Amino acid sequence: MTDDRDKQISEARFHKLFDDTQAMSIQGYRADGTVVYWNAASEKIYGYTTAEALGQSLYDLIIPSEMRDDVQKAVxxxxxxxxxxxxxxLNLKHKNGTTVPVFSSHTVVALPNDEPIMFCMDADMRALEIAENQVQRLSYFDPLTDLPNRRLxxxxxxxxxxxxxxxxxxxALMIVDIDNFHSINESLGYASGDRVLMHCAQCLQQFAPALDDIARLVKDEFVLLLASAGNSSAAVATNAEQTAKQLIAALEAPLQLDNSTHKLSACIGITLFDCPSxxxxxxxxxxxxxxxKSAKKSNxxxxCFFDTDMENAVKERxxxxxxxxxxxxxxxxxxxFQxxxxxxxxxxxFEALLRWSHPEFGAISPEQFIPIAETTNAILPIGDWVLEQSCLQLVQWASQADTKRLNLSVNVSSEQFRRGDFxxxxxxxxxxxxxxxxxLRLELTESLMAEDIEFVVSQMHNLRELGVSISLDDFGTGYASLAYLSQLPLDELKIDRAFVKDLNKQGKGELLTETLISLGRSMNLTVIAEGVETHEQFERxxxxxxxxxxxxxxGKPRTDIESYLNQKS
Structure with missing residues (x-):
């Protein structure tokens, strides 16, 4: 009697342990897979109550169909x-059909005078997988700002x-450093310091094409990568400098810290590099x-740019x-005038072309100064001046019988065109x-078509209502896809000189040029080819x-237009 009582007590203890454990799902199965035991943790992990599970088949409850044959063989x-x-x-199945990742152990208990039972003990791995993912993320991302770290x-x-x-x-790669950041931590506390770092992270994200193009290195140092900025070092340097200025301006926006307004300042170091390298x-x-460090030392x-020559170029710009x-x-x-x-x-x-002669720098190429003018908004008063002088030239021509029918084409920058009062x-x-x-004919570049096409079309319609005609310059090299070309109220297509230069009977240049000419004529547009330098190109x-x-x-562009006209007459 004592042995039976001890056995009953022992069984009760194990049942109590199995039933109450919340960390481990324990199930019991007969040889055919019928459920004979299902503890509370199993209800939580797999979604079936004990009443629902008992008497059902293992294979119907938690085994995915693609695993059924292998599990049956193992059982x-x-x-x-x-x-x-x-x-x-193992990846098993929840009642609602979702996947349940578990770490599963199995054993068969066979006692004398009793049928054998297979017990499965499953540890829920979902929490562990979440933790693993968090650890993985921490190895690549800064926990405060959620930006990529140095490793990534x-x-x-x-x-x-x-x-x-x-x-x-x-x-281009730039490192951004917040001036006197340590004083914020010391005077206002680390919570305010964290607020500053979050502000910096948000500012950087405004200028990053993608999240993996920015990073937090250490403390108050961040990185911004301009990965595919262009094929010209000078152009990339200009873009990097402009981006850096805009970033500094964003960082210097007033920031509320500890119930008072603070203004941050920053320094940026930039290096340029080729890809691949x-x-x-x-x-x-x-x-x-x-x-x-050079920027921080400067008053x-x-x-500052790492490359000395580039620094000189920046100073020159x-x-x-x-x-x-x-x-x-x-x-x-x-x-x-050309x-x-x-x-x-x-x-x-003629086409009106801008020329600049500076008393100190001498003659400066438009390819050099126009991009600078566009990034500094100097292009706006310059553009107005070009339009005013072009119109005065048209008035002068109108007074003479042999020139009154001449047209004048004027280039318009995208910054001018997008101005609300243009x-x-x-x-x-x-x-x-x-x-x-x-x-008067206004020449627009295809880069205008890259965004906000509805505004572009509306602006073009308004210009044509004034009586002005519109030409699409450098056609075939940029953004003007055939999908919306028909929407544009154009008068002229201007074939880029690159196509004319490659024009020959064996090359692709001829096929592309013929296609562009046919397209323009099919749309009842004037087609003009620029960059014609040989009689062979002219004839073809x-x-x-x-x-x-x-x-x-x-004829080459000439400022003495009157002598040119007299020569022609």
């Missing part, structure tokens, strides 16, 4: 040998530095850090930008000058259906 083997199999991670940044740099078969752009990510960070520069701001008032600009002709070589008009400015300039709008373009031409073959 048969365990009952045949009356022993368990090695523990393993170096992997990103390695991926863009390795050789590839695509383009080889120039990229044999340089390592650590070396690029070192270069940017050297530039950063008047918040931005600054001088040009400063000079551009006064060039109109100092009457340093002139217009040059002739446009028909298929018979007869003059039909149409009214054109209208006012036409009224003030008295020029005939029918002789005529054979392809082009009727209007511009290029050195007919």
């Amino acid at each position: 048969a083997w365990m009952f045949e040998h009356e022993q368990g199999i090695p523990s393993a991670r 940044l170096l992997e990103r740099l390695a991926s863009i530095l390795r050789p590839n078969n695509g383009d080889s752009p120039v990229a 044999e340089q390592l990510g650590d070396e690029l960070l070192r270069q940017a850090d050297i530039a950063l 008047d520069a918040q931005i 600054l001088k040009i930008a400063q000079a551009l701001a006064h060039a109109v008032d100092k009457k340093e600009f002139k217009l040059a 002739p446009q002709v028909n298929r018979h070589g007869q003059l039909i008009g 149409v009214s400015r054109v209208q006012q300039i036409l009224l003030n000058s008295g020029a005939n709008p029918k002789n 373009l005529q054979e392809l259906g082009c009727e209007f031409f511009q290029g050195y073959l007919f």
Whole structure:
């Protein structure tokens, strides 16, 4: 009797232990898979109550269909040998159909005069997987700002530095440092310091094409990567400098800390590099850090480039930008005019081209100063001046019988065009000058079509209502897809000189040029080819259906337009 009582007490203890444990799902099964035991933890993990599970089949309850055959074989083997199999991670099935990852152990209990029972003990791995994912994320991301950390940044740099078969752009990497950050922690506390770091992270995200292009290195140092900025070092440097200035401006926006307003300041070090490159990510960070230290030591520069020559170029651009701001008032600009002709070589008009001669720098190429003017908004007064002088030229031509029918094409920058009052400015300039709008043609670049096409179309319609005609410049090289080209209220397509240069009977240039000419003519648009330099190009373009031409073959841009006209007459 004592032995039976002890056995009953022991069984009760184990049942109590099995039933009450919340950490381990314990199930019991007969050889055919019928459930004979189902504890409270099993209800929680798999969703079935004990009443629902008892008497049901293991294979119907928690075994996914794709695992059924393998599990049946394993169960048969365990009952045949009356022993368990090695523990393993399994993806089983919840009542609602979702996957339940578990670490599962199995054993078969076979007692004398009793049927054998297979017990499965499953540990829920969902919490562990969440923890593993968190650990994985912490190894690549900063826990405070949720930005990529140095490790992930170096992997990103390695991926863009390795050789590839695509383009080889120039990229820029900048390190951003918050001035006197330690004093914020010391005077206002670490909570305020964390607020500053979060503010910096949010500012960087405004300028990053993707999250993996920014990172927090240590403390108050951040990185911004401009991965595919362009193929020209000068252009990339200009873009990086402009981005850095905008970033500093965003960082310096008033910030509320400890019930008072604070204004941060920052320094930025920039290095440029080619992709691909044999340089390592650590070396690029070192270069940017050297530039950063130079900026921090400077009394008047918040931005420094690692490359000395590039720093000189930046200083040169600054001088040009400063000079551009006064060039109109100092009457340093002139217009040059390049002739446009028909298929018979007869003059039909000119394109007005801007020229700048500075008393200190000498003649400066438009390719050099126009991008600077566009980034500093100096292009707005310059653009107005070009339009005003062009209209005055049209008025002068209108007074003479042999020139009154000449057209004048004027380039318009995207910054001008997107200005809200551009149409009214054109209208006012036409009224003030008295020029005939029918002789004025505005040349727009395809880059305008990259965004906000509805605004572009509306603006173009408004200009045409003034009587002005519109040309799409450098057609075929940019953004003007055929999908919406028909939406644009155009008068002219201008074939880029790159197509004309490659024009030959064996090359792709001829096929593309013929396609563009046919497209323009099918839309009842004037088609003009620029960059015509040889008689062979002139003749072949005529054979392809082009009727209007511009290029050195007919005349280089000249500021002494009157002498040119007298020579032609």
